[in-house]
């Protein structure tokens with residue numbers, strides 16, 4: 001499989017902050033890759049270097065085998081970034097038409113309106129769209145030139161459930177047509193269901209890389225959850241060994257651990273007040289929390 005994106009020893013330093021640290025990553029054509037990481041991990045910086053918007057302090061970036069700033073490369077990529085800038089005075093349909101006119105073989109206007117769920121807004125001024133609708137317009141604009149590589153930076157923020165579903169169906173359909181898709185998201189369930197590969201970044205470095213099931217398997221962690229009695233506090237739980245994360249939802253507490261057998265024994269021995277106990281295999285969310293926590297230790 002030919003690489004669509006190649007980063008070799010890429011670093012980006014802003015004044016005294018190393019946002020990206022010696023990142024080496026190859027993304028094959030036709031794959032959907034999710035870049036995950038906590039706030040400030042370096043995801044957006046990485047994407048902006050792949051797009052040629054920022055220059056690396058060190059290392060090399062190749063997009064479709066060449067410098068991302070070259071016009072023939074730019075013509076073959078589409079990006080939906082966090083800020084969508086709409087053009088004053090243009091309607092939705094006109095905005096999409098304008099973007100289509102930049103490309104040799106654009107996708108049809110009707111198709112773009114359909115997949116962005118903006119058919120009803122076609123004659124509205126783009127500036128009059130809601131935040132979620134503007135993001136969907138950003139998606140239509142990113143796809144306008146039928147790009148070979150598509151970048152989606154936190155694409156579904158502010159989208160309603162129907163638009164989100166349609167959005168991911170379209171992304172999968174684009175991947176089915178051999179397009180390469182790189183996305184960043186904080187919605188791990190979306191990454192789990194849509195990505196072929198997940199790359200976890202923390203402090204500018206890759207801390208895990210694999211299929212969603214490989215990432216989940218990497219942390220053998222499982223989850224114990226129970227409804228906690230009044231005496232159970234975060235502090236009392238933190239005294240127990242092997243807990244990788246503690247999450248509360250009302251009085252239900254969810255504990256992730258690499259050794260749930262030992263943990264449940266300790267919880268019983270130490271007479272923690274518990275009812276309605278459940279033990280589950282950890283999902284991507286738990287694997288992600290555990291990976292970031294391990295990396296920060």
Ligand SMILES: Nc1ncnc2c1ncn2[C@@H]1O[C@H](COP(=O)(O)OP(=O)(O)OP(=O)(O)O)[C@@H](O)[C@H]1O
Pocket residue numbers: 014015017018019037038039040041042043044045046
């Ligand atoms: N233009 C800039 N000048 C200085 N520091 C910057 C700049 N852009 C990013 N940074 C810093 O670089 C680090 C990585 O930021 P980046 O936006 O790439 O993270 P991210 O993983 O995309 O985060 P988020 O999930 O919050 O979007 C952060 O510490 C951020 O404060």
